[in-house]
Amino acid sequence: GFSMASRLSSGLRQLWRAGRSSRVWLRTASTSSSSGASVRRVVGAGVFGLGLAASGAAAQWWHSHQAEAAASGYPPKLPTEEEWKASIAAQHGNLIIATMHDGDEAQAQLPKVTKFYPFLIISHPRAVVTQSAISVITDVHPDAEILIVSDKYNFDDDNGNRIYSGSFARTTSSSINPARLNISPFSTSKSKLDEELLMPLSNMTHSKGVNMCSNAYAVKLDVRNKLVHLSDGRVFSFGKCLLATGCREAKLPGIPAELLPHVTNLRKVKDFDKVQTLVREGRIKNIVVVGGGFLGCQVAAKLADQGKAKHVEVIHAYVEPGALYRYVPTYFSDYVTERLRALGVSERPYHMVLNIKEPAEKGHNLSLALQGFEKATIQCGHVVFAPTHLEGNVELAQQAGLEIDTHCGGVMVNSELLARSDIYVAGDTASYPDTMLGRRRMQSFDHSYHSGAVAAFNMATGGREAYNHLPVITSSGGPMAMEVVVLGDIDSNSEMYSVYQTDNNNPKAGESEVPGWEQWEKGIVYYMKNRKVVGAMLLNLSGRTDDVRQLIRHGLSYTHRNGEEIEELNGAIDLGLINPTYRHSASRGSGLSRFHTTHN
Incomplete structure (x- = not known):
């Protein structure tokens, strides 16, 4: 077997040299920078197998670069734009060889590239996972150029604070509660990755190389050629990418468009701020909270407390026999249900929302049809949908050809949070393996913070740190x-x-x-x-x-x-x-x- 491999390797090298000298055919692949300069790669070949022979070196360019840099010291040297262009040109040349058939030339051409960034983060600029990643990358490379761009789903959101269980208790929608940043010391294994890399987010100062795109969003991610296409037509090239697009909003189905202003699908901190204002100022007589999980219980309790002065009734509806029934023993579920009632919450277990229509009575905004042991109708001023679980926002990842976990709806990554070469995924979007508990996708402030840091550390150093953190979910x-x-x-x-x-x-x-x-x-x-x-x-x-x-x-x-x-x-x-x-x-x-x- 060893002898056969040696002869095959020698034969391929001879074919490569013969192909280059005979120049059986020529093909030029180019990429232009913003200054108009171009890099051209001329590749000659006479056999389909030549593309296979040469593609390994081109595909491993970045990894070899990192290895050489690591040998010369820490932190590793970042690639230049010229090096990236040469690498991409080589890859396109190999692509053309690999798709040749019967002498026909396959067409492949790179779009005009606006600028090269060593690091790309596709996420909301204010998201916890984004801020954590920036902190680590700028600590390793203080002058690194980082491009942060949102996807379409998060682009029109001016506040990136996702509402996790417990997080809406903050005093303002834009602040981050320091007590929730690090419930436990952060560690993965003995290496350069330690607590010093994870400074509190409120104390972070970003380098001048951090660029946040606010006037366009990512519409396409080309993971093979390391390109991101924006909604305004610009195309940026990158060295490594972190994808952290979070979750999609869960919505109650079948609501008429004219009634949507009176229904809040709780996803962001600003959503709860709006609802809390309605109750605190007594703009409505009653409000219905749908969801019997941790978030639903928190919201119902908080609104009942906020609405006391204005005598706003809070109705809590869910399909389970009691509050938190899916997660806790029966005796604790019964206790939480009765405790909510003691706070003035009108508990409605065994009730599922069938539809929402225009109200039959004046003074209300909505009419809810509920199905319990028998049908019931509630006239109310507002509805809050507070699900504990949200689907992963994986549209951009699917378009890029990344593998999606059909069980939990996240982007499949390995223990290093790597989905494909130089493409990392962190936060609510990632489906990652846990050595003790199996593959999972987490929606947690703690998870977003720590997974963003591990992915960024591996991006910035070429490291292979495994994400071994067991994140917590907190509920206030x-x-x-x-x-x-x-x-x-x-x-x-x-x-x-x-x-x-x-x-x-x-x-x-x-x-x-x-x-x-x-x-x-x-x-x-x-x-x-x-x-x-x-x-x-x-x-x-x-x-x-x-x-x-x-x-x-x-x-x-x-x-x-x-x-x-x-x-x-x-x-x-x-x-x-x-x-x-x-x-x-x-x-x-x-x-x-x-x-x-x-x-x-």
Whole structure:
């Protein structure tokens, strides 16, 4: 086999030399810069196989460049525009050879390129993933030129703050809550990537090389030739690209166009600001919140608190038997439902929205038809759709030929967040492999921040850092006084085990805010599959986040259960609880893992 490979390699080299000298045919591929200069590559060939022989070197140009630079020191030297042009010309020459048949010349020509950028970020300029990536790249290459351009879906949005669970509690729509930036120290493995690269976003100062395109958006991404086409006709070339186009807005179907101003599909911080203003100023008599997940519960609780002074009724409708039913044990779902009622929220479990029409009564803007055990109609002033899960915004990636995960709707990447050579994907858009939990797509502030940093580090250094961070999903209960931190897969289809402290356990606690119910003060719910911990939900114990993360990473499992108690889990983490209650529950429902992961 080795002898055959050697002879084949030698033969190909001889064919290449013969092809160049005989000049059987000629083909010129060119690319023009903004100054009008062009680089031309003349390629001669007599056989189809010559393209195969030469294409390897051309395709590996950038990687060899990075390797040579890394050998000479850190950080690696960035390629020049002339080097990029020579590389692309070589690639086009090889493309033409590879598509030759019976002497016919295949037509291929590069468009006029406006400018070359070593780094391209296709994302909203203000998105968390974008800001994190800029911070890392400019730390490695302070003078690097970076082009940031949005896709069509995010282009008309003047505020890139995605509304994750808990994020709307900020004081202003444009600020970033520093407490949410880094719940745990960031690390992947022992390398140059450490906390110093991840400065707080509010303290970042960008270099003069960061260019944000505000008058056009990306309409086409050519990953083979490293070109991005903009809506105004300009074409930019790039060295490496980060694609982070986020999620698409979820919409209630079948709403007449004239009623759309009275329906808010909650996706951005500005969306909640609008709704909160309506309630706080008493512009409407009542409002319906659709969605029984974390976001829906938060929104309902917050609006009930904001609307008290103006006596605005908040109605909370969802198809499940109780609030958070897909994610938590039945007893905790019942507790959250009753706690929302105690705050003045009108809970409507088992109710699905059938349609939205014009109101039958004056003084209202909408008429909602609901299907529960029997049909019901609600006249209301506004509707808020607050789904916990959103579909990935992958339109540009599909057009570029990137592989899409059909299970969770993200762009498929490897552990280095690489979709194709020099094309990285991060944030809500990425479907990435997790060594313990399987392939998944996450919608999380924490995930966007850290995945953007890892992708940018690999882009800037030519590194091969794996994204091993286990991100959290945070949920601020607001008026419910519950700070929830979720790690891994939480799914009420899993076996669940709770360790918690109630007001009855704590002699110093006051009267419960929920009549007839013990008030949960703090605790943890473990989620297990095949007796192994795959997820956890912390209640008012965010300081134990790192401990839980390590526990999941180490694959903690139990061997036996004594009634309601599982000894291996009771002492797994020191939670500091007073007279804790232990409770085991069987599986039911469906939760975050159904939407975010596919298990290998």
